[in-house]
Amino acid sequence: MSDDAVARFEKSFGAHQRRVTLQAIFGWLLFLACFVGALLISNVTLDRLIAGWGKLGDYVHLMLPDLARAHLFDDVHTKGSIAYWYYGFPKWAAEIWQSVEMALLATAFGFLGAFLWSFPAARNLGVPRILTWLVRRLLELCRTVPELVSALIFVFAFGIGPIAGVLAIAMHTTGSLGKLFSEVHENIDVGPVEGVKAAGASWVKLMRFGIVPQVLPNLLSYTLLRFEVNVAASTVIGVVGAGGIGQDLRKWIDFNTPQDSFAMILMIIAVIFVIDLTSERVRTLFQRGRMI
Amino acid sequence: MRALSAEEVSGLRARFPQAFGAPPAVKLARGVLLALVIGYVGYLVYKLGFISPTFIAGWAKLGDTLAKMLPPSFHDSQSAHDIPIGIVETVAMAFLGSVFAGLIAIPLGFLGARTVIGSPIIHFLVRRVYDFFRGIPPLIWALIFTRAVGLGPMTGVLAFIAADFAALAKLNAEAIETVDAKPIEGVRSAGASGFAVLRFGLLPQILPVMLGQALYFFESDVRAAAILGIVGAGGIGRILDQSMRLLYWREVGMIILLFLITVALIDFGSRWLRRRLIGGTS
Numbered sequence: 001m002s003d004d005a006v007a008r009f010e011k012s013f014g015a016h017q018r019r020v021t022l023q024a025i026f027g028w029l030l031f032l033a034c035f036v037g038a039l040l041i042s043n044v045t046l047d048r049l050i051a052g053w054g055k056l057g058d059y060v061h062l063m064l065p066d067l068a069r070a071h072l073f074d075d076v077h078t079k080g081s082i083a084y085w086y087y088g089f090p091k092w093a094a095e096i097w098q099s100v101e102m103a104l105l106a107t108a109f110g111f112l113g114a115f116l117w118s119f120p121a122a123r124n125l126g127v128p129r130i131l132t133w134l135v136r137r138l139l140e141l142c143r144t145v146p147e148l149v150s151a152l153i154f155v156f157a158f159g160i161g162p163i164a165g166v167l168a169i170a171m172h173t174t175g176s177l178g179k180l181f182s183e184v185h186e187n188i189d190v191g192p193v194e195g196v197k198a199a200g201a202s203w204v205k206l207m208r209f210g211i212v213p214q215v216l217p218n219l220l221s222y223t224l225l226r227f228e229v230n231v232a233a234s235t236v237i238g239v240v241g242a243g244g245i246g247q248d249l250r251k252w253i254d255f256n257t258p259q260d261s262f263a264m265i266l267m268i269i270a271v272i273f274v275i276d277l278t279s280e281r282v283r284t285l286f287q288r289g290r291m292i
Numbered sequence: 293m294r295a296l297s298a299e300e301v302s303g304l305r306a307r308f309p310q311a312f313g314a315p316p317a318v319k320l321a322r323g324v325l326l327a328l329v330i331g332y333v334g335y336l337v338y339k340l341g342f343i344s345p346t347f348i349a350g351w352a353k354l355g356d357t358l359a360k361m362l363p364p365s366f367h368d369s370q371s372a373h374d375i376p377i378g379i380v381e382t383v384a385m386a387f388l389g390s391v392f393a394g395l396i397a398i399p400l401g402f403l404g405a406r407t408v409i410g411s412p413i414i415h416f417l418v419r420r421v422y423d424f425f426r427g428i429p430p431l432i433w434a435l436i437f438t439r440a441v442g443l444g445p446m447t448g449v450l451a452f453i454a455a456d457f458a459a460l461a462k463l464n465a466e467a468i469e470t471v472d473a474k475p476i477e478g479v480r481s482a483g484a485s486g487f488a489v490l491r492f493g494l495l496p497q498i499l500p501v502m503l504g505q506a507l508y509f510f511e512s513d514v515r516a517a518a519i520l521g522i523v524g525a526g527g528i529g530r531i532l533d534q535s536m537r538l539l540y541w542r543e544v545g546m547i548i549l550l551f552l553i554t555v556a557l558i559d560f561g562s563r564w565l566r567r568r569l570i571g572g573t574s
Binding site: 035041157159235243258261269272 | 439
């Protein structure tokens with residue numbers, strides 16, 4: 001009897017092992033096929049890739065400013081000073097600030113849109129199923145079209161400038177926050193909702209007093225996280241003419257003025273970094289419930 | 293059931309202040325905060341040019357443009373040939389970028405893990421280097437690489453490698469730091485050598501996480517890749533830019549449609565794969 005059990009175990013374990021090995025081999029073969037195919041299609045070879053990094057090194061060398069220690073803190077007109085390198089600082093700072101403002105406004109619009117759509121997009125709030133389905137598809141569309149593609153179309157319609165960028169980022173934000181918000185709604189505690197319902201509230205009041213108080217801290221925390229992503233997006237969206245520092249950056253890279261480009265890229269990184277840190281602080285405050 | 297008297301209500305209010313909403317001071321503070329936020333948003337709406345005839349006229353133009361994209365179609369047989377190839381090229385760029393970035397990020401993940409590199413100074417420096425690279429979006433990398441290496445899909449691949457490897461290395465480092473010591477001890481107590489400890493104690497814990505992260509980056513790279521062509525990094529973006537310049541709106545619609553279908557398919561496949569990879573645990 002027991003021998004039989006052992007034999008049966010060995011047999012089924014062996015079969016399992018074989019199946020796993022076969023799957024692994026098949027998976028790796030598929031991966032290799034994709035890999036080789038991708039190399040052929042994009043005409044990339046390993047030596048060219050490595051050479052590319054070497055060329056990047058050369059270009060980075062061009063990007064580095066000529067700073068002279070003796071003149072480091074001299075005025076704008078002295079070659080070798082930081083001020084000479086950053087001669088465009090006031091202008092670039094203003095453009096970066098426009099990017100940040102674009103991100104702020106787009107996040108606000110996106111929050112508003114996502115907040116409104118998230119109620120019909122949640123499956124558990126008594127909204128007709130067909131409406132939920134439609135809204136979900138709409139949100140999917142909003143977040144699948146890349147920001148820069150919608151920005152291109154918006155630039156065509158609204159002209160060059162921040163409007164196009166704000167609309168594109170707001171659309172994407174609505175799509176991704178709307179999905180997250182609806183998931184938050186779907187995970188609520190039903191107690192308060194039933195309490196409000198028992199008191200005879202209308203659907204709107206049910207949402208206002210049953211749902212919103214429990215979800216708001218979560219929603220705001222997601223929104224702040226999105227704001228960080230949007231700042232990064234708003235610094236580059238100008239590359240297609242949609243406002244902010246990206247517009248100027250593209251111009252300087254196209255004109256091949258590496259030192260200016262590098263100065264601007266450093267500023268962009270610094271701003272993204274500072275905003276990430278600040279927003280992280282605020283988010284932990286939200287999550288501890290200190291601000292609401 | 294009878295209604296509560298005013299005295300009872302005030303008695304309850306005294307005993308359970310939380311149940312009756314926030315005190316007036318907090319309500320006032322909230323109101324002021326909300327008014328400030330709304331005021332600031334209003335100011336931004338004004339400042340960024342939303343209150344202008346261009347903005348109002350733009351909506352009509354936008355609707356007009358979108359209508360012109362319908363029904364989506366190829367402009368000629370040449371583009372019917374080029375556009376699918378462009379999309380495949382876009383996906384290939386994103387794929388290669390995330391594969392190479394994922395490979396580079398494995399050793400760099402160990403280098404960035406506090407549990408592997410003991411010195412806090414080195415750990416701090418390595419992490420800041422990763423932060424620097426993470427801070428630059430793919431599009432800016434693409435702009436830099438078009439200058440450094442020239443036009444073409446390879447520029448896109450390089451841009452994705454540069455934009456992704458540091459972020460992946462950071463995530464890998466976090467996965468390595470939070471590894472569970474028990475399986476490793478178990479393998480070691482069975483008398484395994486150093487390599488076997490890595491292979492059977494550590495790798496099964498971190499490999500699915502690393503692969504899952506790389507898949508996420510692949511998905512997001514495919515979306516980003518659509519646009520890299522506009523700055524000259526190959527793929528569908530170049531064709532999209534061209535069609536928009538020539539005002540072939542139906543073709544623009546076709547490109548966007550095909551691209552959305554591609555993204556949906558890739559997301560679906562990648563989600564399936566990720567679920568299989570992490571399947572055992574969740």
